[in-house]
Amino acid sequence: MSEFPSTEATSSGLLRRDPRTEWIARNRLHPLHSSVVSAGQGEVRGPTGLLRKNPHVIGFIGPNGIKRIDRANLSAAGLNSKKRAGEAKEVQLPLHVVDNPDGYIMVVADMIGGRLTSHDKDILGLAHQLVAENKAADKGNIAVVLVCFGESKETQFDLAGVDRLLHITGQEFEGFAPEARLSALMQIEAQYKPENWLFPDSIHGGTDLACRLASRLGERPATQAWQVTATSTVSRGASGSCDISRETPRILMLMEECANAIEDTRHQVLDLEFDVNSVDTGDNYRLIDQGQIEVDSNAVPLAEAEFILSAGNGIHNWDQFHAVAAALRATEGASRVAVDDGFMPRSRQVGASGTWVTARVYLAVGISGAIQHMQGIGQCDKVVAINTDAGCDMVKRADLAVIEDSEAVLEALMKLAQEHYSSKEQEKSDAA
Amino acid sequence: MPPKVNVVSLVSIGRHPQSGRSRRAEQDGRAVELGLKLSKKSLTVVHAGDAQEPVLRQYAGMGLDSLTVLPQPADGDALPILVDFLKSSKAQVVLTGVRAESGESSGMLPYLLAEQLGWPLVPRVAEILTIKQGAAEVLLALPRGQRRSVIVSLPFIATVDNAAAEARQTAFGPGLRADFKVLDVNSVKDEAMATWQISAAKPRPKRLKVVKAKTAADRMKAATAKPVGGGGKVMKNETAAEKAQAIFDLLLEEKVVR
Amino acid sequence: MILDWLPPTLIGFLLVLAGIGAIRRMNLWRAGQAEKVNILAGLLAMPKRYLHDLHHVVERDKYMSRTHVATGGGFVLAMVLVLFVHLFGVKSEILAWALLAALVLMFCGALFVYKRRMNPPSRLSKGPWMRLPKSLLTFSITFFVLTLPAAGILPEGTGGWVLTLVLSVLILMSLSEMLFGMTWGGPMKHAFAGALHLAFHRRPERFGGGRSTGLKPAVLGEASHGVAKPTDFKWNQLLGFDACVQCGRCEAVCPAFAAGQPLNPKKLIQDMVVGFAGGTDAKYAGSPYPGVDVGNAKGAPDQIITNGLISSDTLWSCTTCRACVEECPMMIEHVDAIVDMRRFLTLEKGETPNKGAQVLENIIATDNPNGYSPASRTHWAADQNLNLMKDVKQADVLFWVSDGAFDMRSQRILRAFVKLMKAANIDVAILGDEELDSGDVARRLGDDAAFQSLAKRNLATLSKYSFKTIVTTDPHAFHCLKNEYGDFGSDALKGVEVLHHTTFLNRLVKEGRLQLDTFKGGKVTYHDPCYLGRYNGEYDAPRELLASLGIDVAEMERSGYRSRCCGGGGGAPITDIPGERRIADMRMEDVVSTGAEMVAVGCQQCTAMLEGVVEPRPVVKDIAEILVSQLSEEVNS
């Protein structure tokens, strides 16, 4: 079939001109001329083995819709549609090999949900910067070790810059277990004497563990560090209002984007020897984790809520609204008008004059979107609008907008939510 | 609630993010609030620093009869004197903010105190539910308003998260009249800090979306791509049920309905 | 006659009782805090204050004013004459005739009172007040009959002892009301307390056409701040509460009451009386605080007011619009009392509701209520080419920008005003980042400590520079600068004229320094900001300005001194006490009912409140914005 370049130009199958072939095609005297021209040029072997010409393929449709025959053969499919070889092929990144390292840099990852966070990856990137600096200064060959606790679902440690892996599993390290984890880190400290300990300065446990280790080791760490070299560190102080420069300490808590993540190399991900059972898991732990507790979605502070169902003056059936919020396990929000009219408490008001929200999904029902309101939801990832007015600002902002009376949609949503959760319940009780 | 627990709340001088002026620190204020809620009578509020600092009156204005000050120069190390103070006090619960708003704001102080006193530390507490039989049940604040319940044995140190109950309003009159107990302590200089260079925070360069495009066309595409979220899908003529389904699918996809 | 001694004895007896009551009542007032007043001058000035100032207010209701003159005047005259004729037994027909005349006058007045009470409007209190016209009528008839013999119309001894007995019973009835009730807490109390209140008023400047609207500064650093218990009020404030006639005029104009918020200024004053006299509000027979039942409030002179007498929500509902004060015939100062009690709640208890705590904290930490960076105060003027006082040190006019500098909507007003000043070639400068919040919000929220700190620092800044006039577009700041900063012993504003921008612009227009085209838009109405009108008496300049554009203002029913507040004052949007309706919505209804397409205002806060009303609604524009759009010449410099 004839292929027009425009339809073919996807990112993977990119068209490239090949000046040499074009030149050969123009030069009838060139020894390769006939083979170049005939390539894919409407000549096929028929079923009998005879060479046949397909007259339909000859020529092309010109810009004003008239069929033209290209005597110069410049647009020959064989010339122009030649794809770059290897384009689709997986690039094999070079492997960064560290054998018999002289030292280690430990990166203790947050691993939210069992995967490296982008914060973790930045820190691995930074670790490699420090390694390179050490190498340049002839301070030996250092391996970057990733220390992680609990279940891991990460499959791309190699691409993130992990030379060695210390994956510590076991019941006592799961959940909130700072004491057990600290014991493990102390064991690592004793066994490997790392050059540096790097932690994400994060609310996901990184800061906590780092502070524990630092105070146990009696080392003064740098917190909120954001510019780190092997010799000097700049960190934020006084609630982010000043920069403190000092010699790089051994323990660092690093801010997000402190360095670029690894992109161009693969790493070995060799398991480092570590005996979990030798960790001194004393029974004298004084913190007992009772697990995460079920939080009533409506008790979650509006500013922190992940999923907000928000009501405006397009809501007429308030009982239904509350029921749907409960069924969807969403946090309730409201527009100023709904609050002024007394349907919702002031604390639920979203917007510049109420609460600035950061929800992942903001579902706005019957809110047309006054400017202050739109300001307040500026940081939401996905906005869904249910509104009768297709022209309102909320619909324009929304990633998904449905133009419909709210009551009908909410009713249908309610049903879906109930079905969903009751089947979940079912599964749970079946499994139990 | 227990008949009596001795609570100590440590407070520092905060810094207003906009004006840079001294103020009651956000989290320390919450630490006092939590202390007041646990036991108004047996709460001791302690500040290591300058007793003349007017901001201390703002803490006192939360209804404290008195406030204990361990005098310290600005370059002093509060740790040793606080350890001494806590050792000699009968404190069972020590509350602090997670990070100070002024100074190094490293957040290390509570950890160092815990280490030196040999007490457990619970980080980022949102609420203390019960204290009985030598143990407390506390709720830790996790991101997105989630909570974790932890049992910790007394005595312990807790850092108070922003998710804890907001500090009550400070009243001018009581703050003015509160009694300051200025103790006589030796101060220790923070030597390490003297070697640091401290400057106003430089703005951090925002990480550009570095496009590792191998071809010019990819770069072009990355540069001109519509920002995510722009121009969403609008559903008009489908039935209400279909529309609801579309919304619900999005909720599932975003994992807010699980 | 055997019983001739009876009527004089009764009169004498009731007089003695009234005397005892008067002393007791005075002791109740004296339980309040000391406050210096000039007793003699006050007493001497009292008749004039009554006849001139009080009457001026009462005069707004012609019916009532005439009725009151007849009844009140008749009664006072009659009572004096009764003493001579019946108690001291002065035998003089002339006196007797005069007494008869006075009684007739009073009788006529009382008839009108009676008529009014047949079908009283809801703002009037019922209960004992319903009895009053009957007592008045009884009084006049009884003494009329009693005096007939003295006047020589009837022979002495007519009717015999039966009549005397009957009359005596009637005397007892009516005089108990008129004399005993006057000092023992009956409706007639208002005459006694009212007269003394006029004499010892806390703001004598208000009489004789003056104005006194600035709040009195709180004394800081004492054992307690603000008013916690009734006895923390000044004694003459307590006296003032006692003067209330429960006419309900304040209730009728109160925007918070109309919006269904739990505030009724009349009830508030009555509760204050319950507080310092002790007891409950069970006998109160007027409209309640919306949504709050009558009968549960208990008070005592030394009991904390917000513990059982009134709820703090009542205090926080007030917008400090002063409509009640303006309207009160007894010249009672509601706003003073409310702010005094708020001071206790904020300074002592730390209980400013809703966003109040945060706003006060912001004011303390950043010198503006919203916690913006103080260094961003002048960002709005980046392109305005305005002189900073810091650089020029002196200018003819200092433009006080106020916190509108941080708000995008208000900035439009500021820019419009700057443009007008430039068009008139005014030598103007601003303070830039040296300016601080005026302290208005802090003060109305009861935080006088924060207010005084701001005021003193602002005054210190002002005293560094020299200027003749200070102009502001914000009536709230205007009021603080003009009426409240004077209490802090600074010379910074001495000899300086403080003006609102409408007054200032009006002068420019009159002097021909601004060339304006005629306005060709639709109907325009004007909303008087309370802090410009009632607080500072400026009703004309805005109207003259609009007239200079050829605009014939379509006045709202409530305009001028009766203007209804927009709900933006007194920190009300911050404390945000729920009601049934929003005050701003009601004000917008007033605007709509004139059929206007645009409402002109002279206040950024009013602009914000009125623009907060859900559309469609008339356009809201500051007068400066309207003028700027009609400016004929462009600025050439």
Ligand code: SF4
């Ligand atoms: S306070 Fe004044 S206006 Fe209000 S009822 Fe009493 S006398 Fe009338």
Ligand code: SF4
């Ligand atoms: S000042 Fe205004 S709001 Fe306050 S009580 Fe008086 S009328 Fe009502």
Ligand code: SF4
């Ligand atoms: S904003 Fe305007 S109308 Fe409202 S209280 Fe202030 S001056 Fe009065």
